[in-house]
Amino acid sequence: MSGHRSRYSEETIRKRFRDKARQALFVLCMVTLMLGICACGDASSSEAASGGASDQSAKASGESYDAPDFKGSSFHEGDASSGAGASIDTSKVSDGYVAVSASSSSRLKFQVIKGEDTYNYDIDSGGDPSVFPLQCGNGTYQFRVMENITGSKYAELYSTSADVSLSDEFQPFLRPSDYVDYAKDSACVKKAAEISAKAGSAMDVVSGVYDYITKGVTYDTDKAKTVESGYLPAPDETMKSGKGICFDYASLAAAMLRSQGIPTKVIFGYVAPDDLYHAWNMFYTKETGWVTVDYKVSGDSWNRLDLTFAAGGADSDFIGDGSHYSDVYFY
Numbered sequence: 001m002s003g004h005r006s007r008y009s010e011e012t013i014r015k016r017f018r019d020k021a022r023q024a025l026f027v028l029c030m031v032t033l034m035l036g037i038c039a040c041g042d043a044s045s046s047e048a049a050s051g052g053a054s055d056q057s058a059k060a061s062g063e064s065y066d067a068p069d070f071k072g073s074s075f076h077e078g079d080a081s082s083g084a085g086a087s088i089d090t091s092k093v094s095d096g097y098v099a100v101s102a103s104s105s106s107r108l109k110f111q112v113i114k115g116e117d118t119y120n121y122d123i124d125s126g127g128d129p130s131v132f133p134l135q136c137g138n139g140t141y142q143f144r145v146m147e148n149i150t151g152s153k154y155a156e157l158y159s160t161s162a163d164v165s166l167s168d169e170f171q172p173f174l175r176p177s178d179y180v181d182y183a184k185d186s187a188c189v190k191k192a193a194e195i196s197a198k199a200g201s202a203m204d205v206v207s208g209v210y211d212y213i214t215k216g217v218t219y220d221t222d223k224a225k226t227v228e229s230g231y232l233p234a235p236d237e238t239m240k241s242g243k244g245i246c247f248d249y250a251s252l253a254a255a256m257l258r259s260q261g262i263p264t265k266v267i268f269g270y271v272a273p274d275d276l277y278h279a280w281n282m283f284y285t286k287e288t289g290w291v292t293v294d295y296k297v298s299g300d301s302w303n304r305l306d307l308t309f310a311a312g313g314a315d316s317d318f319i320g321d322g323s324h325y326s327d328v329y330f331y
Contacts, residue, residue, distance in 0.1 A: 065199040068261040070184045073175040075099035075129030086145040086158035093134060093164045096171030098143055101129040102157065107148040114141045119329070121178065122230045132179075133172035135265075135330045138165050170263040170284065173254075178232055179266055179331040182255040188235045192256035202262055202285045203297070206305075209256045210291050214311040217244055217252070246279040246308040253281050253307050265302070266331040272324035280325070281305040 076099070079091035086102035100110050104125045112119040114136040123130045123145075134141060142161045146154035166172070176182050182189055195208035220243040233251035238244040244252070250266045257264040263284040271278050281304070288299035297303040304322050306314070 063200045065196055065201055065205055065260075067193070067196045067205075070189075070259060071095075071171075071174045071261075072184065073097045073099070073131045073177065075101055075131065077101070081160050083158040084145075088143050088145070088158070088160050090143070090160065090162040093141070093162050094167045094171070095175065096134050096166055096173075097131050097175055097177060098134060098141070098162075099129055099131045100143070100145060101127050102145045103127040104147050104157065108157070109146040109148075109154055111144040111146060112141060113144070114139055131175075131177045133175075133177050133331055134164055134166070135172050137169065140164070173263040173265050173284075174258050174261065176255070176258075177331065180235070180251050180254040180258065181232065182235050182259060184259075186236050186255070186259075188239050188252060188255050189259040191239065192259050195256075196260045201287055203287045203291070205260050205262060206257065206283060206285065206297075207291050209253060210305065210307065210310070213249065213253055213256075213307050217242055217249060217307075217311060219308065219312065220244055220248075249307040249311065250279040250281050253305065257281075257283055267327050267329065268331075269328040270326040272326070278306075278308070281307070 073092070073095070075087075076089050076091050077087065080087035080089040080099075080101070082088075085104060087100065089099040089101075092099070098112065100123060102108050102110075102123060102125065106125065108123050108125045110121045110123045110130065110132065112121070112132055112134070114134075117136045119132070119135075121130065121132055140161060140163050142159060144159040145157045147157040149155050191212065192205075192209060195212065196205050199205045199208060217238060223243070224245045227245060231247070233244070233248045235248075235252040235255040238248040238252045247266075254264040254266050265282040266279060267282055268277070268279050270276060282302045283305055284302050285297065286300050288297065291297060291305070304325065
């Protein structure tokens, strides 16, 4: 699935995120009140039925999940095209990402454009590199470094283009980026590897990561009230603190699953019926199986995973067929 057409600006989305933080808290509280008793009563049995059953099945069959080699991403200065203090590296577009570095005394943004789809990102004006996915599939992309000139107005500082032919459609969702920031030696990657080592299949890995995050990370109500524009998660910090907002949940899940070779998207959009701005995941597996005892996924397709609401006690019925989720941006 490629990125959908951008219907809202990044600035509008971030503003709506802050404006709807309290609404998100209300929804989480209601979900917990309605389902908390059932969730608490079934916690131990669910764990045994999902994680325990998976382990026993894997041991009985003698199968084990063989995670592929780690797929990284980085800025290659020697391969970048440069001008006006900006450098854009398109040398790895077949691997599903573009990298950029720029320096300016003004605020900078980076645009990734393909057809009618435009993604706008904040980038560091001190030259620290950034990596972003090519989530819109194959085709011609335009990349623009934009410099703030006054107020909310930006002018192009430097641009280039590239014809992208991905080595496969999953590449953009198997690697680190600014929105899913991790490295081979990250704590979250090591934890994911521990889960993977005990797994008999990709579905066992998804189930283990689901279980770990929903039990180990709680919703940070104070952070939701004060989050600022341009915020980016740090998966290791989310894991260490045991707290986070929906973006943190989604980024941590994507980091852990991607590091074990499971394609995972971070998605921003809206949840009906209250038009709640939210972040969640979609993951891909060729297997059909169970994430929890009441959450079955389809094989050879993308499946929705909402760990924020799951941590609050919601089950698969809350996600349903996904018809009340409106996908806007994919990362």
